[in-house]
Amino acid sequence: MTALLRTDGIRKAYGGVQALDGATLEVAEGKITGLIGPNGSGKTTLFNVITGYEKADAGDIVFRGKTITNQRPDKVFSAGIGRTFQLSRIFPRLSVEENMLVAAQHKRGKHRARARELLEFVGLERHAELPAGSLSYGQRKLLELAYVLIADPAVILLDEPAGGVNPTLINHIADRIRQLNASGTTFLIVEHNMEFVMGLCDSVTVLASGTVAASGPPDAIRTDPRVLDAYLGSDVEDEPASPEEAADAER
Amino acid sequence: MTLSRDKLPRAGGLIVLLALAIAFPWLFSNPAVTNYGVFAMIFVTVASAWNLFSGYSGYISLGHAVFYGSGAYVMGVAAKAWHLEGTAVFELLPLCALAGAVIAVPFGLVALRVRRHTFIVVTIAVFFIFQLMAFNFSFTGGSSGLSSPFLSWTQASFNLSFYDIALACAVGTIVISWLIRRSTFGLRLRAIRDDEDRARGLGVKTMRVKLSAFVISGALTSLIGAVWFYYETQVQPQTGFDPLFDLTVVLMAFLGGYGSVAGPVLGALLIEPGTLWLNSQPQLSGIAEIVLGAVFLAVVLFVPRGIIPAGGEWITKLRTRGKPAVVPAVAMTKESVPAGTPGGEK
Numbered sequence: 001m002t003a004l005l006r007t008d009g010i011r012k013a014y015g016g017v018q019a020l021d022g023a024t025l026e027v028a029e030g031k032i033t034g035l036i037g038p039n040g041s042g043k044t045t046l047f048n049v050i051t052g053y054e055k056a057d058a059g060d061i062v063f064r065g066k067t068i069t070n071q072r073p074d075k076v077f078s079a080g081i082g083r084t085f086q087l088s089r090i091f092p093r094l095s096v097e098e099n100m101l102v103a104a105q106h107k108r109g110k111h112r113a114r115a116r117e118l119l120e121f122v123g124l125e126r127h128a129e130l131p132a133g134s135l136s137y138g139q140r141k142l143l144e145l146a147y148v149l150i151a152d153p154a155v156i157l158l159d160e161p162a163g164g165v166n167p168t169l170i171n172h173i174a175d176r177i178r179q180l181n182a183s184g185t186t187f188l189i190v191e192h193n194m195e196f197v198m199g200l201c202d203s204v205t206v207l208a209s210g211t212v213a214a215s216g217p218p219d220a221i222r223t224d225p226r227v228l229d230a231y232l233g234s235d236v237e238d239e240p241a242s243p244e245e246a247a248d249a250e251r
Numbered sequence: 252m253t254l255s256r257d258k259l260p261r262a263g264g265l266i267v268l269l270a271l272a273i274a275f276p277w278l279f280s281n282p283a284v285t286n287y288g289v290f291a292m293i294f295v296t297v298a299s300a301w302n303l304f305s306g307y308s309g310y311i312s313l314g315h316a317v318f319y320g321s322g323a324y325v326m327g328v329a330a331k332a333w334h335l336e337g338t339a340v341f342e343l344l345p346l347c348a349l350a351g352a353v354i355a356v357p358f359g360l361v362a363l364r365v366r367r368h369t370f371i372v373v374t375i376a377v378f379f380i381f382q383l384m385a386f387n388f389s390f391t392g393g394s395s396g397l398s399s400p401f402l403s404w405t406q407a408s409f410n411l412s413f414y415d416i417a418l419a420c421a422v423g424t425i426v427i428s429w430l431i432r433r434s435t436f437g438l439r440l441r442a443i444r445d446d447e448d449r450a451r452g453l454g455v456k457t458m459r460v461k462l463s464a465f466v467i468s469g470a471l472t473s474l475i476g477a478v479w480f481y482y483e484t485q486v487q488p489q490t491g492f493d494p495l496f497d498l499t500v501v502l503m504a505f506l507g508g509y510g511s512v513a514g515p516v517l518g519a520l521l522i523e524p525g526t527l528w529l530n531s532q533p534q535l536s537g538i539a540e541i542v543l544g545a546v547f548l549a550v551v552l553f554v555p556r557g558i559i560p561a562g563g564e565w566i567t568k569l570r571t572r573g574k575p576a577v578v579p580a581v582a583m584t585k586e587s588v589p590a591g592t593p594g595g596e597k
Contacts, residue, residue: 051452073452083452091445094438101435102442103453151454 021210037207082153092133292417298515304468309444314374320491322476327397351473396487508557
């Protein structure tokens, strides 16, 4: 399986803190890849660097065989990489439907119908006319996913899609991700909810202190001692002992 | 859909309002009253033009007097240079609008690189640069300013004609504002207002969108500035580039509801005649600014979003009283909603 998206030795420092220290990972086409790691291990920074919201100090990002390192966010998006944010970034004063159309604009024509279709897909069609700011936390995550989908990205980066969402809605979100994946969309997912990650992902990459500590299928990762190290091994004392416990603590 | 049902009375209401606006100087032909009318229409135009940039994009400009004054000066200088007389001067109006657009490009390219308070400060700085230029250049007439060429209209037709011109500008600007509001362009502007970085991440060319709105807004403000100059028959640096101008316009937009089409119109119709009336009362001389400031304070404290949005909300509240609130949390199918979740019907 070829890598649709690859990061190669990405380095990024904020002042004295080395957030990413040569992060190298591959996202296989048509698969769901999980990205886990303790708090501060650089997961969101990596997302920001891939999508152009932050500039990498060193390293390369290759998408579909082309280098897209440090391109502007709009270029990265139109190249086919969509993302959602840890704290959903919807447009609160636009209606739910208008939110959908912000990303749809460069595809004129039938995008209104497509917007409705996608809202139905995520289950927000009844709220189309409401201001997006009136949606609940979980609904915002769904809306963000839906409006990214309207541009038909090849890969979607999800930053904690299940974080702070009630269990029923988590299942709904997981279900939608599976459906999209079945129709060809590739995913890279940052998530602390281990049940969610292990149940959904084809492979999991573990990030620790800005580098990749381990990578492999969920079952192997679950028992990998390096993963335990990643969560335990640092001198951060309040970090829980295992990925599972980490997830429990997060909840 | 309630929309189509609402459309007819709404269109009817607009026609009645327009008819009233056209009939106004005929109903109240006293020149003192038609003077109020002319200024009200001038400021409806300015507030709407300001709003279609600042209200939609969230970039609060306190430098629109740059366009207003430039429009006035361009008309004055051009009329003098080309020896234009009488109504021929009105042929300069497109040129004045163009001047506003041309000024808006470098102004916008500098100011729109920064956001929020920094943007406001930059617009104020540019404003003072323009005022100083008006004071110091010779072609602007320095501190004594410029006078407009003589217009051979009678006292009676003078106000009436200017009322019609200003009304046409106001209606045109409102229509442009409304068209932008409904367009993809307007959607992009409002997306920028809500979260500019996110909009950019979704492929919106933010600088181009902001700058286009700024240029349109600047052109319309310059146009009406030129009309104002000809109506006043003169312009000085401190009247063309008046620091109070932008505060007044912002207050109008905030009072009526900035970001909506109707809000700034309502705000201008309330504030401009009110200010003129206060200024015309000898026993209240100097109080207008104090009242203006107090109104500003009251608006920000009590109706921060303005009359139109707050009123709309209040009407919705009355209409839906007793009915269940909008069902909040259901993003799931009905059968997946467990009993007792906040998404269930009350």
